Each structure stands twice: as C-alpha cells, then as structure tokens.
Amino acid sequence: MTLCGFPYGCEFNSTEMVWSQDTGYIPAKNTLFTLGGIEELLNEAIALVAPENWLRDCAHLERPEKEAWQRDGAIDTTIDSIIIPQGSESSSFSDSSVSDISGVQKLMNPVCTG
Numbered sequence: 620m621t622l623c624g625f626p627y628g629c630e631f632n633s634t635e636m637v638w639s640q641d642t643g644y645i646p647a648k649n650t651l652f653t654l655g656g657i658e659e660l661l662n663e664a665i666a667l668v669a670p671e672n673w674l675r676d677c678a679h680l681e682r683p684e685k686e687a688w689q690r691d692g693a694i695d696t697t698i699d700s701i702i703i704p705q706g707s708e709s710s711s712f713s714d715s716s717v718s719d720i721s722g723v724q725k726l727m728n729p730v731c732t733g
Contacts, residue, residue: 631684633676637668 641664648660 631680631687633673633680636676636679637672640668640672641665 641661644664644667645657645660648663649657
C-alpha cells in the first residue's frame, strides 16, 4: 500500500509527528553513543508509540488540513477568474460567457493540468 500526501506538507503528516517523538527520545536517552545503542533506543521509542499517539496526532492535523483546503479553494477560484485577452494590455477581464469571446484564453495552472 502506498500513501501519498502533500508534496511539501510535512505539517500534514502524522508519521512526521510520531517520528519527531521518536527522534526526541533517542538523544534524551542516549548515553552509550554507539550505533548499537542508538538502534536499541530507536526500537524502544517505536515500541512506546501507542494508538493514542496516532489518534492525537491525526486529530491535531485536521484543523491545519481543513484550513489548507480552504486556502486552496480560494486560490483556485481566484486563478480561475483571471482571464487575459490576447493582444490586450489589460491584465484582467471578466465576463460570464468567455467561450463566446474570440481571442480570450483562460489561464491554466500548469501543476494541475497533468
């Protein structure tokens, strides 16, 4: 199973939050400073991650994710409303029947036009 998230969204990733708990545990408990000691501490840290940790982290991420979706919708709406007529100096143009106007092209987001 492959999980895909936001390409630049570690703040939306519960795995990153749990991993930060694990990586905080290791330096706090590391007294041997050996690779074997670090491996043992990592296994201990992973074993300490309880289902409650995952539930808490997932619940914590719901608000920022919802806010991001709202921002994304606002940006998409704004981008979709920007129309530049070809051969015009104007940077904005609004009309409900754009398809009926010759020489007008709708701007497309290159990331989303796969």
